[in-house]
Amino acid sequence: MQTELLKPTDRGLYCPAGNFYVDAWKSVDQNIVTHAHADHARRGSKSYLAAKEGEQVLRTRLGSDAQIEFRRYGEPVSVNGVKVTLYPAGHILGSAQIRIEKDGYVVVLSGDYKREADSTCTAYESIRCHTFVTESTFGLPIYRWPNPEKVFEQINAWWRSNQEVGKASLVLAYSLGKAQRVLEGIDSSIGPIYTHGAVEKLNESYRDSGISLPSTTYVGEVDAKQTDWTKALIIAPPSVMGGSWIRRFGKLSSALASGWMQIRGTRRRRGLDSGFIVSDHVDWQGLIRSIEETEAQSVWVTHGYADVVARSLVEKGIDARTIETEFQGELLEQPSEASQTQDATDG
Numbered sequence: 001m002q003t004e005l006l007k008p009t010d011r012g013l014y015c016p017a018g019n020f021y022v023d024a025w026k027s028v029d030q031n032i033v034t035h036a037h038a039d040h041a042r043r044g045s046k047s048y049l050a051a052k053e054g055e056q057v058l059r060t061r062l063g064s065d066a067q068i069e070f071r072r073y074g075e076p077v078s079v080n081g082v083k084v085t086l087y088p089a090g091h092i093l094g095s096a097q098i099r100i101e102k103d104g105y106v107v108v109l110s111g112d113y114k115r116e117a118d119s120t121c122t123a124y125e126s127i128r129c130h131t132f133v134t135e136s137t138f139g140l141p142i143y144r145w146p147n148p149e150k151v152f153e154q155i156n157a158w159w160r161s162n163q164e165v166g167k168a169s170l171v172l173a174y175s176l177g178k179a180q181r182v183l184e185g186i187d188s189s190i191g192p193i194y195t196h197g198a199v200e201k202l203n204e205s206y207r208d209s210g211i212s213l214p215s216t217t218y219v220g221e222v223d224a225k226q227t228d229w230t231k232a233l234i235i236a237p238p239s240v241m242g243g244s245w246i247r248r249f250g251k252l253s254s255a256l257a258s259g260w261m262q263i264r265g266t267r268r269r270r271g272l273d274s275g276f277i278v279s280d281h282v283d284w285q286g287l288i289r290s291i292e293e294t295e296a297q298s299v300w301v302t303h304g305y306a307d308v309v310a311r312s313l314v315e316k317g318i319d320a321r322t323i324e325t326e327f328q329g330e331l332l333e334q335p336s337e338a339s340q341t342q343d344a345t346d347g
């Protein structure tokens with residue numbers, strides 16, 4: 001990098017000129033947050049800057065007393081003389097890429113991002129820059145997402161066939177972002193939709209932000225024994241698998257909505273009946289295309305398959321390096337390892 005506009009530290013990526021961090025994983029004075037997933041937005045910093053679109057969601061995650069300044073996409077703010085502008089990343093509601101500019105040099109940090117259509121958040125925007133810092137959660141050529149419309153048709157068909165044999169349909173999806181995207185994508189006329197409390201809390205944040213979702217009922221609000229679950233779709237975080245929470249539904253079919261469902265064997269290993277490829281990250285082609293569109297001469301690759309991506313970029317003549325971070329979305333998507341905090345991460 002021409003100037004030391006950004007450097008990796010043990011607290012997170014740091015901009016010395018502006019004296020701020022981006023997605024710091026330890027407490028810092030000024031933290032700019034790309035999005036509300038728990039491994040990116042951590043509690044304990046003195047002040048935060050984030051995208052206005054994600055205000056309700058980030059408040060739900062960081063608490064009402066956190067000091068957060070919200071800015072609209074494209075609206076620049078000066079942080080100690082460094083120009084900072086947030087642009088949509090298309091990952092979840094309020095997800096942002098952070099553009100940092102000083103003395104004509106531009107760095108963009110992608111945060112997590114995807115290119116597929118998703119009406120629950122603003123679409124990803126390509127930003128030209130000198131240095132691009134990208135995630136690489138699904139940075140292997142084997143990851144190629146199918147058309148989301150086709151995937152939602154598969155989910156609808158699976159739901160209907162479960163109804164025919166008298167089974168409840170349990171979709172496992174991360175409570176922030178994925179669950180709302182699934183809700184928005186399915187055909188809600190097929191039957192009633194119920195939610196786990198962690199999902200319903202975020203549904204409220206989405207609705208408060210003006211995102212329309214089909215109507216849902218929180219499972220805890222109904223008498224499980226009096227409810228006919230055989231026509232129902234239930235959306236819950238992956239952490240419920242193997243626990244007692246799911247017993248109330250009687251006979252059920254379970255499915256995980258995740259990019260990991262692309263890998264044969266994952267579903268069986270996890271004891272799931274079905275799997276649907278729904279990812280909130282770019283696939284391999286989307287990743288490479290996004291990097292090329294930035295026209296960056298220098299690329300830093302973070303969490304995921306950083307080595308593979310960096311090597312491939314170097315072969316294309318791009319100056320690429322891997323950066324150690326503590327973002328963990330790619331590890332924590334595994335249902336068996338998920339816990340309450342881990343549920344807040346994504347895939």
Ligand SMILES: [Zn+2]
Binds near residue numbers: 040
């Ligand atoms: Zn994320």
Ligand SMILES: [Zn+2]
Binds near residue numbers: 037328329
């Ligand atoms: Zn991430």
